[in-house]
Amino acid sequence: MCGIVGLLIKKPELQPHLGEWLVPMLEGMAERGPDSAGLALFRKPSANGQIKKYSLFDPTGQVRWQELLEHLKNRQYAETAVSASLTSQANHAILHTNLEPPILKPWLAEHYPAVYVLSVGRAIELYKDVGSPRAIAQKYQFHKLAGSHAVGHTRMATESCKFLEWRLREGDDLATALAKGAKEFDGFYTFLMGTGDQLALVRDAFACKPAVVAETEDYVAIASEFRSLAHLPHINDAHIFEPAPEELHIWKA
């Protein structure tokens, strides 16, 4: 079993509440997966189009993030002047840099082999760890996170993401990629997917895997079960529904 949650804040002035509203959603799904959790957060990308965001994870806890940053900045590249900054929280760090993955990833593999690159993008930040969802949320201070939308999970298999990631890379838009997914995948699923500016939800034809949506003027919230939505502001006035099988829902951030 696993639990999924998603939250998209419609009004920019409410985006500072994203983390605060999302953490109880994630904790509400702890019974569906008490041993691990993850969170993908989307924020407005940097104005500088050259800058990419890397989400780094060090499961050993041995890496000193500021040392890694200094080491990277002092590194000489023939063609590229290195610009880099880093924020870290426990085993995770978000690195902003102009270095492209073909340069950064081999450098990390050589000097910091314990470090995983969880995500590369302009809007996305990705956190994953083992432990109870509550402990993970505390460790990485999820309640302080601000942004337009986020997708979280308690335990999960993410193999199908590879297919969708590939289709998006090949130029499909989210709706097309998900429609092709419905033809390719033969298991039961509920997909909740975030991109830089969209949140998408679709269930397979048999709809064995649960999903509940609550929508107000301020937000769209999705969870495997209603109990993860019960704390949200004005939930009693929200439009609450379960998506029908193969019904594609896409919300724009």
Place this chain on the structure above:
Amino acid sequence: MESVTFDLANTTVRQINSFLHDRDKLRHVSLVKILNPNGAHNLACGIDSPIAVEIHGHAGYYVAGMNQQARVTVFGNAGTGTAENMMSGLVHIKGYASGNAGASAHGGTLIIDGSAGLRCGISLKGADIIVGGSVGSFSAFMAQAGRILICGDAGDALGDSLYEAVIYIKGEIKSLGADAQIEPMQESDYQAVAELLSKAGWDHDPQAFKRVASAKQLYHWNANASKEY
């Protein structure tokens, strides 16, 4: 007779259910109210007393499961497996019910004011299910006895592999399941529809309903058509 109120903000589902199972404590109680359910699972399960239970908010999975005698009302939506295995009594969902509503229910009545999700009345064994809205795909799958009244539409494979249960539906059927067929309404069917509608207090014209029942082609093994199974 008195009424007792539990608030799930400061008590547990187990405490409430233990109270609802304790016939000594229930002797002078006619109504139990449950506040702040917030989607909790297994609320009001396994009751065997003629009391009224009101759940004010949305219930989680298996609400009023295995119910006997009690009248349970949910003033909100209900999760998977609403009133599953009910034996008698009445379960009334004022909002929508998720998947598998009324699964394997042997007796009693389940009223859903809104729509029900997939597999409503799967393996029904004798209860009445009355749905104000629509039902999802695979509803009444392998339903053996009982009646399902649907005021809205049905998804795919309605009544697949039906036994002796009967479905009455007012709206559109996306597709019938294997061995399910639309049959002419008899006078007894109109009476049954009127009776079910009156249980829910709804004002539909019984003449507008169709009857779906088993063609009984799957009752006996047909060796000549083994690939059909």
